[in-house]
Amino acid sequence: MEMRLDWLMDDLEKGFTTSPDRLRAYAQAVLTGGEEPGRVQVRADMWTAMLTEPDDEPSLRRACRARRIRLRAWIRSIGDA
Secondary structure, three states: OHHHHHHHHHHHHHHOOOHHHHHHHHHHHHHHHOOOHHHHHHHHHHHHHHHHOOOOHHHHHHHHHHHHHHHHHHHHHHHHO
8 A cells, every 4th residue: 555655656756847746646646545435444454553563663664754755855846946
């Protein structure tokens, strides 16, 4: 499930030349995904498992940190334009 976000971000970087367009498409895709009850439940179950399975926690934290860094770079590039 979380890999889907990485693939989405890769596709957005290839398909959009400006950060505002990337951010808009990212927000729309994430919000649309939140409309699917099954997907929301799987994500909630994953986060619950992360809290109870200490071996999985570091890898999920790294993945979330990497996504935040990418999003932050998109946001900062808007200010640089």
